[in-house]
Amino acid sequence: MFALVDCNNFYVSCERVFDASLQGKPVVVLSNNDGCIISRSQEAKDLGIKMGEPYFKRRRWLAEQGVRVFSSNYTLYGDMSGRVMEVLSNFTPELEVYSVDEAFLRLDGFLQQDLLTYSQTIQETIGRGLGIPVCVGIAPSKTLAKMANHLAKKKRQQSGGVWIISTEEEREQALKDVSIGDVWGVGRQYAARLQAAGVQTAWDLTQRSSDWVRQHLGGVVGVRLLKELQGKPCVQTALLQDKKSIACTRSFGKPVQDLTQLQEAVATYATRAAEKLRRQKSAAGAVTVFIHTSRFAPVEQYFRSITLELPVATDSTLELVQLAVDGVKKIFRPDIQYAKAGVILTELVPVQSIQADLFQVPTVVEHKGLMKAVDHINQTWGSGTVVLAAAGGQQEWQMLKGMRSRRFTTHWNDLLWVRC
DNA sequence: TCTGGGGTCCTAGGACCC
C-alpha cells in the first residue's frame, strides 16, 4: 500500500505557524512578483477566490474583505517542507518526496484498522510538532492514493482528513465519485477530449479497453494510468534523483529596456542556478538564456532565446555568468520593453565525471576553492551576502515582494530583527 | 499600472547510418 501525505494550503499554513493572528481568517499567498494567488486558506476559498487569479484584479476587493495577503517566502516554505519530510521519514522505510508539500510513503503489511490509526498518528505528529495540517490518502497504487487524498480533502468532515481505499468495493466507489479531470495525470486537454468521448468519471475510463485508452490518452502514459486505477502499481516517480535541468527565471518588477540592467538580472539568475547546480554536485554542458516581452501588454512581442554550449561542463558561477551575460547581448534588441528573463542550465553531468579538455584545466577544478568559500559564506550569512559585481548594485528590475514575511527559520539577520 | 516559476515525460518526424 502507498500513502500520500499532502499538506493543506501549504504556504498559508506556513505563514500561520509564525503568526497566530492568521488562524480562522481568510489568508492568501501570492506567486513571485506578487503576480497571482497561489495558496488560499479554507476561509479564502469559501470567499470564492480562485487558484491562480491575478492579484491586481482582486487587490481592492481583498482589502475590503479583510483578507490577509502575503508575498511568497520560498525560503521559509522550503525549510518547513524539509522539516515535514524529516518527520515523515520516521513513519516509513521508503519515503518519496514528490513535491514541496507532499510525499508518498510505502506502507506494507498493515491491517485496515492499523492503517487508520497510523495515519492519524502521522497527522497528529506533524500537527503538534510543526503546526502544519495534513491529509492522508492510502491505496494500492500511487494514482489511487492521490485519489484517496483528494477524497479525504473533499469529504473532510466525514473523513477527518484520512481516506483509505483497500477493498474492491471501496475502489469502485472512489472511481465513481471522482470526475475524470480530477484524476492525477489527466489535465485540461485530456479531460475535455475524454468527456467528449463519454468518459465522465474515473470509473468510466476503467470500463474502456486498453487499446482505446492508448489511442485517446497519450499512448503508454494512458495505459499506465489505466493499470494504476485498476490497483496495479506501475507509476515510478523518481523525483529524488538529480535534476536534468536547472532554471532560474523571473518577471521584472517593472519593464526593462536597458541592456546593462538585463545583463545584471541574467547574471543574478545564473548565480542562483549555479548554486542549485553545485548543491546537487552536477556541472552544466550548456546554458540557455531568454528574454521576452509581456504577453499581456499590447506592444510588439519579442521572444528570443539562445543556447550556448560549453566545451567542458562547469559548475563555476564565474564561467556561467560570463556565458549568460554574453548570450543576452547577442539576442538583445533595443527599444523593447522586456518583462521577463531567465537562465536554464542543461546537459547536466555529475561533477565527478566531466569530460576534460587535454590542454586546459576545467573551471570546475580551477574555481573549486572559491566556489566553496562563496557557498559557505552565503549559506551561513544568508544568500546574497557575497555576489559578483556583474549582478549590479541597484537591481531596479527586482521583482515585487513587499508583503513577504520574515525568513524566521533560515536567516540569522531576519531572526535578529524579530528579537530586537 | 499590475497576469509565477520550475520541472518531467512522450511522440512524431526528419536526418542519418548500414
Added chain:
DNA sequence: TCTGGGGTCCTAGGACCC
C-alpha cells in the same frame, strides 16, 4: 507495374505535475 529492412539520434511540440 514493380522501388527493403532495421536502426539511432536529435528536435520541436504537446501534454502533464506541483
